[in-house]
Amino acid sequence: MEAKNIEDIYTLSPTQQGMLFHVLSAPNSGIYIEQAICILQGNLNILAFERAWQQVVHQHPSLRTAFVWKNLDKPIQIVSRRAKLLMQQYDWRELSTTVQEAELQDYLQTDQIRGFELSEPPLMRLAVIRIEKDTYKVVFSSHHLVLDAWSNAIILKQVFALYEAFCHAQSIQLEPSRPYRDYIAWLKQQDLFQAEAFWRRFLQRLKAPTPLLIDRSANNLSSVEAGYGQIHTKLKIATTTTLKYLAQKQQLTLNTLMQGAWALLLGHYSDKQDVVFGTVVSGRPSTLLGVDSMVGLFVNTLPTRVYLSSEQLLLSWLKDIHSQQIKLHQYEHTPLVKIQKWSEIAKELPLFDSILVFQNSAIDISQLSTANLKIDYVYTRGHSNYPLTIRVTPSPELLLEVIYDSQRFAIATVTRILEQFAALLDYMVTQPDCQLSALVEMLNETKRKQKATALRERRQAVAEKLKSVQPKAVRLSHGDQSSSNQIVV
Template sequence: LYPLSPMQQGMLFHTLYEQQGGDYINQLRVDVDGLDPERFRQAWQAAIDRHDILRTGFLWQGELPAPIQVVHKRMALDFVEHDWRGQPRQQEALDTLADAERQRGFDLAAAPLLRLTLVRLDDQRYHLIYTNHHILMDGWSNSRLLGEVLQGYSGQSAGAAPGRYRDYIAWLQRQDAQLGEAFWKQQLATLDEPTRLAQAINRSAGQSVADQGYGAYQQQLDGQQTQRLSEFARQQKVTVNTLVQAAWLLLLQRYTGQDTVVFGATVSGRPAELKGVEQQIGLFINTLPVVASPRPDMAASDWLQVVQARNLALRDFEHTPLYDVQRWAGLGGEALFDNILVFENYPVSEALAQGAPAQLSFGTAANHEQTNYPLTLSVYLGQTLSFDYSYAREHFAQANIQQLAGYLEQLLMGMLASPQGSLGELWLLGATERRLIDEQRSQTPARDLAPQCVQQLIEAQAQRTPDAVALLCGDQQLSYGQLNQRANQLAHKLIERGIGPDVRVGIAVERGLDMIVGLLAVLKAGGAYVPLDPEYPQDRLHYMMQDSGIRLLLTQAPLLQRLQDGVAVPHLCLDQGQEWLAGDDRGNPAQRSNPENLAYVMYTSGSTGRPKGVDISHAALSQHAQVSRDYFKMTAEDRGLQF
């Protein structure tokens, strides 16, 4: 009896949390000619007798303070044979059988957590369905296990087991958690929010994905491309794994718009100081965050060195539990990423081919692996570089994955073509797509949008239709003339307070006419408004007020104490009635800002991490207003409801 590794704990949790989801049920299928089923069964049984982990079950219920794994002294292999010689539609029946084996899953308390089904197809050929739970072992271990079984099948002795998995658990318990915490906090220092690829894709595509289950998509570069990328990696003194990670980070940044992005990388986790660890069978891998901030002005070759250096630094701390890393990130314990990248270094087909005795012949092996993440990208480097995308249909459509795959290939080949070029110059689109866009642009008439500021557009509208209704709120309303005059009065008051170009003014008021009047007045004074939702948590509001550097706060008396508690900012209350502005000029102030000046700062409204301010210029805002009006052909008779 001994504890679980952190990775085993994670797999146990997700298996129990989504019991019918099929997470971490791995399956290998392969045709084999010339097989002796009884010798094959005996070779597997010998491997189970030799390795503790293959006789292991897991207990977590009752009064146990924490889950434990239980190694049984003896355990019989779960081995089933079928004879389907002469049966019609064999392939369809095999697929159904394999699906049923995966859906059957495992009772984690009942070892062994692997089983074999052997189906005889004709006098010479069998089809093997090997199903196991990932909680037992990683891919490297599985490859070694298959080699050992074939060695036993051919009559060779495998010798004594190289070590016990419990020795690795003991090694984990000896590690200094404080050193790990210091390292990971430094790695996570620039991460303000999680990276949610599925959210970014669905938001940009405006789609709603309702399908269930997991889909798969495969992409393979040709031999020439693979050779060129491998040679390029050698020239840059990085691994192909680093090359793929560097491109994936760029892809995540382009999709999410975040300065700092993160994904999960699966690392081998085998400590070099543990004797014989490379030959051991067990679950040694770990999934950890790769955090980076690619800058557009950075050369591709320099970017590769940054990613390589991070990977090297991580090696001493790749045993750290992911749940600890997420806690140290300071984002409320939220999952930091929704996608992982696995660089596979255990070619199962090669292991079968190399270990097979002369009388056996294996076909191409097909692997099925499913994690709890919405997207898992498995990368295989052999004669060709191939990418296997496993994605939750609940979050991604097939078209999304195909587009991702195309963009990843484009970035990889772009870095190869121009290693000294800047990251900002790398295209996601291929030459054909770019040519089509250029052709469409050339056929679109040019638009001449006046580089005005929005307050000028509203002033012009107020002059044209002063009595037209501009604002409605409950039983209150303001005409364009009234809105313009009230905003002018407040704007003159703000100018007296020193508000001018690029000066930020916070505005925290309840929804209503005062809010719109305040926003327009800030623009007329030449300043930039920073909207502060009174419903936000107090610490979030205080952070936004301090981070944005507001010089003045527009608010209402009932909100004042909550907003200013601990944050000293001059303020004006807008709910004083109209008398306090009665003596102010109602005419339009002189134009104080130009299209390049700041119009407002909008903070992200996510519920996790620190909000991040985005600066919007007058030119961007006024062009948005004009294009929206023209594109949707809105007239004075229309009303628009937005968010």
């Protein structure tokens, strides 16, 4: 990196430091590489599209940021004055739909493992794949070190606003936003004295992370390839609408209902009444003027602790969770590494093994469509260092996803968890006045049915195997004389 191209230098946020540690600890794993895939339909102006993305890169320092750590006491981030965005183009029109999908999956896997050279900005790239005459698939890959979901929403809005202007030979001026270094400066001004007292009280008497108890057996690990899987389901529109109404009526958030459902499942699978999981928060301090339009990594992951009392009413219990989250909000800037240090859990153990991500800042990308270009959202890919992530994205049909460590969890187990998560939410909207014991019993009944089904299937498999065995006739003999008697075995 040339000195004349350096615009700014500053330290990392605590979240960035933790993320960088995990990235360096697991090279070529694809960890924290985020991929968003969407479909563009219409007459795509490639030059205007590339120009729009490049101008957004120029607009935000975080998108021109590199990370340097070798031979330094602490890692630093360096902002370049200029950074050229890589945009690759592919033409797959002659391939069948099946082959196109196979090629896309190969590209996504290779792209994720490829990652980024952290010292060479920008830590993002594009692939534009033409699959029909006027249909394109676009893959936007970025490193989580420089972007979160909120920031993605900001830059996507700006890209398509610029694209529309460029297609009409016009230019627009993007609204200026504060640089990410202002957030770093704000973090350094925070006094953690009160935060320490809060988190020590919050985590007192917690000696170990909540066990999931659904891991593969050690005997099965060697045959499973390392990597992460991702499955999803969508709730019906009616269920989603009722969930939103229930939350609004009870002065709760949709996120609170998700936290309650996951706490119940954790209690079910760990056989614990005191459960802890990670919750991802926006991390954007209301006291930092203009923070809503800033681009960078602001999110933080904090412990959420929930007590399960079978006699408590569901709505009362959910309100307790909501109240806890309000108290936690003023300390959401606390570095997770500090919280871990203040807890009573051994330092070699994590605070939690699962996290819940509620994509409150997600946008409906179809709303960004222009006069000559229709935009459809497809899906996102990416994983963190946590073995199990529940991700919820608000939409007319609530999207529920599970991202899991394939070596730790079998897909059948994860699928069952996802089905139970959806079933709990459905039960909440139909029986909101129930006690927690009713929800616990629903989970137990599901477990009993699953065990009965598994046993029945095993018996059927054994019966089928016995049917396939052909009987053999064995002739008995006594000394030199053979008997005419035969025994069928």
